[in-house]
Amino acid sequence: MTTTSPWAEHPAAPDPDPDLQAAVTELGAAVRDLLETTVTTTVPAGEQAAVAAGVRGLTARLAAATRGRHTLSALDDLPTFRRTYSPVTGVGNGFAPPVQFRREGDTVVGETVLGLRHEGPPAHCHGGVSALLMDQLLGSAAFLAGRWGMTAHLVLTYHGAVPLQTPLVLTARITETSGRKTVVTGGIALAAEPDRELVSGEAVFVSPRPELLELYFGALTTADGSPAPGHGATDGTAL
Numbered sequence: 250m251t252t253t254s255p256w257a258e259h260p261a262a263p264d265p266d267p268d269l270q271a272a273v274t275e276l277g278a279a280v281r282d283l284l285e286t287t288v289t290t291t292v293p294a295g296e297q298a299a300v301a302a303g304v305r306g307l308t309a310r311l312a313a314a315t316r317g318r319h320t321l322s323a324l325d326d327l328p329t330f331r332r333t334y335s336p337v338t339g340v341g342n343g344f345a346p347p348v349q350f351r352r353e354g355d356t357v358v359g360e361t362v363l364g365l366r367h368e369g370p371p372a373h374c375h376g377g378v379s380a381l382l383m384d385q386l387l388g389s390a391a392f393l394a395g396r397w398g399m400t401a402h403l404v405l406t407y408h409g410a411v412p413l414q415t416p417l418v419l420t421a422r423i424t425e426t427s428g429r430k431t432v433v434t435g436g437i438a439l440a441a442e443p444d445r446e447l448v449s450g451e452a453v454f455v456s457p458r459p460e461l462l463e464l465y466f467g468a469l470t471t472a473d474g475s476p477a478p479g480h481g482a483t484d485g486t487a488l
């Protein structure tokens with residue numbers, strides 16, 4: 250059984266183990282609730298200390314088997330950009346909102362609600378978290394159009410504070426492609442006021458020279474130890 254890639258240009262990827270996918274998604278959601286609650290709880294010190302001891306016990310159970318940074322998770326697939334632990338889109342990452350991006354014509358769109366674990370100024374999103382979302386949004390717009398590159402340049406304007414616990418909409422589109430380079434613009438707005446951008450930005454993504462690809466990703470393997478296929482070719486296109 251295979252999953253059809255949301256990107257027409259990309260090959261179908263084998264479906265991941267459904268039991269593992271369900272368990273990782275559930276663990277990610279549970280940790281997301283835990284993280285959010287750790288920064289909002291007002292229970293007494295003794296109760297927080299007792300919870301900390303319990304959490305350390307659970308962490309030790311997960312630490313019984315771990316992977317290193319050069320090994321992809323068994324759920325990941327780079328050619329289709331299935332990244333389970335992305336800090337923006339990853340269902341298995343408790344810090345991630347998580348946001349799912351989709352293509353609508355020549356635009357990429359995602360909706361999300363941020364929590365107090367993303368707070369900068371009180372009640373509002375941290376500027377660095379907005380930058381994190383923008384990088385992923387703009388990169389996804391490149392990828393969903395069949396392009397791929399690493400962020401070489403990212404410039405943002407913060408027009409208005411982004412409120413937490415409020416539905417947001419993120420949109421982006423490609424403005425230029427040339428050789429290995431893809432230029433993308435986009436922004437973050439309230440879902441209730443999608444035409445008034447609170448953050449806007451532009452990024453240049455460059456698909457690295459072969460020597461850099463080897464330097465960065467040459468040691469990368471899949472979970473079973475095979476050399477990992479990459480995101481894309483070296484001409485700016487995705488696989």
Ligand SMILES: CCCCCCCC(=O)SCCNC(=O)CCNC(=O)[C@H](O)C(C)(C)COP(=O)(O)OP(=O)(O)OC[C@H]1O[C@@H](n2cnc3c(N)ncnc32)[C@H](O)[C@@H]1OP(=O)(O)O
Binds near residue numbers: 385387388461
């Ligand atoms: C769905 C996916 C979402 C993912 C979103 C998140 C993406 C990321 O976080 S990536 C991580 C952060 N980025 C990085 O770590 C990248 C660090 N930088 C690098 O490794 C390199 O500078 C890299 C790979 C970007 C480019 O290196 P290299 O392959 O040597 O490029 P180089 O040969 O100098 O330039 C190629 C072209 O790009 C252009 N270019 C390179 N850097 C820039 C830049 N900063 N601004 C504008 N153009 C640039 C060059 O002018 C050249 O253009 P042309 O072909 O028209 O002459």
